[in-house]
Amino acid sequence: MDKVGIGIIGCGNISGAYLKAMTSAFPILDIRGLADLNREIAEAKAAEFNLPVKKIDELLADPKVEIIVNLTVPKAHVAVALQALDAGKNTYSEKPLGINFAEGKKLADTARAKGLRIGAAPDTFLGGGHQTARTLIDQGVIGIPVGGTATFMCPGHERWHPNPGFYYEVGGGPMLDMGPYYITDLVNLLGPVSKVAGFATTPRSERLITSEPRNGERIPVHVPTHVAGVMAFANGAVVQIGMSFDIAGHKHVPLEVYGTEGTLIVPDPNHFGGDVSYLKKGGQFEEQPLTQPYADGNYRSIGIADMAYAIRNNRPHRANGDLALHVLEVMEAFHTASTEGRTIDITTATERPAPLSASLMDGKLAN
Known part of the structure; x- marks a missing residue:
């Protein structure tokens, strides 16, 4: 199966866990470069994992990059993801999808209008x-x-x-x-x-x-x-x-x-x-007994790998935008309920993600 090109924007504290799993557990992912507004941070992380450093514009312009992985701070999640969508890239963000429901919905609506995929952490539920x-x-x-x-x-x-x-x-x-x-x-x-x-x-x-x-x-x-x-x-x-x-x-x-x-x-x-x-x-x-795979380590990025396989197999991905937007609305609703003193109806709908009972790589249960 052809690899899926990945561009990573944001090289802060969480990026190490992503990169370790992406470079060791999921061979479908082809990391084309790392970018950060602080180039020194990107260079340090690139050196650690033997990966190239790129400017953000270079990653967005790379025709082989199909997914932008957005590991910026929460307040930048939607802005960076919209920039990726405008460049014709699918995007996967660290959690939360956005800092409020309104901007998360704007991101989801934009992706739907452009026919592109969005996804978001967490992907630990796939463990x-x-x-x-x-x-x-x-x-x-x-x-x-x-x-x-x-x-x-x-x-x-x-x-x-x-x-x-x-x-x-x-x-x-x-x-x-x-x-x-x-x-x-x-x-x-x-x-x-x-x-x-x-x-x-x-x-x-x-x-x-x-x-x-x-x-x-x-x-x-x-x-x-x-x-x-x-x-x-x-x-x-x-x-x-x-x-x-x-x-x-x-x-x-x-x-x-x-x-x-x-x-x-x-x-x-x-x-x-x-x-x-x-x-x-x-x-x-x-x-x-744990009967399903991906229970024996830190697979933070499995949601990205699942998105990559979904792109190649033309199927839905599990850590998807509808799920992330629903969770964002639920989280915001606690604050609204507290401020307004009432019960909040949730407006978004989402399906339970498909179960993951086999290895993404070979379709067999992990040992």
Whole structure:
């Protein structure tokens, strides 16, 4: 199968994980070059992975580049993606799709009008842990889905990230930063969301950086940093969610899904593998074997590889624009619900992505 040319714009902290997987796990991807507004950062990353450095305009003009991978900061996601679409390129962005629903919808509408594909992280729901959980739900082992819990709570990313300011700007915060992993996986497991209720608070107006090289610097907070809410799914399930950068610690597992006949403990949706446990009504939790591929490592970029194979095989890709836009609307709805004191109806529709039960490369289950 012919390789698909890839151009990468944005060489910040997350790019290393993408490049490691793209260069080692997915031979269909032909990385044509890296670009960043800070050329020194691009040069350092290019040297690390033995790849060429290009200017953004050069990548956009390269006829062999079919997908622009957009790893810029959240507030630049839509602007860069629109630039790629205008150049006739399909585009795949780091999460979230946009910093608000309106600009995300503009991107989706533009792609549709141009007949181009858009996609967005997270793609961790394609990992073997989450696909195993999906298989069990589809087999009916938990009975009728009733509800669940989704929990991410930590003291904040200023503890470890070298440049954490954007986490507290518009487009950041725990919901738009970490919510995509949890809500995308829940859509994978349960289908689309129909209604949202919630509260969002900002306990502190500034944060103290304790990571290097900005240790001791204070940064302002412009977004809610503690969000609690409820999602009603179209299939009738009701899931509680908590996302916070203000919690010292907790004992909740990341994801639980409840049904009339049993309960599933789903792995951390920020990872591809992890333990899947099942409790049958009246029984005890038992660890389940991971029956699906891509559970044994960090495959961050599998969504791009799936898009590449989809282009070559003329089929839908899984980490697609409809899914990302739906998740973005759900995340924004928590803030709207809190501000306006009402339940929010979700207007977008999306299909559950097709399950991934075989290796993208050879069509066989991974060992």
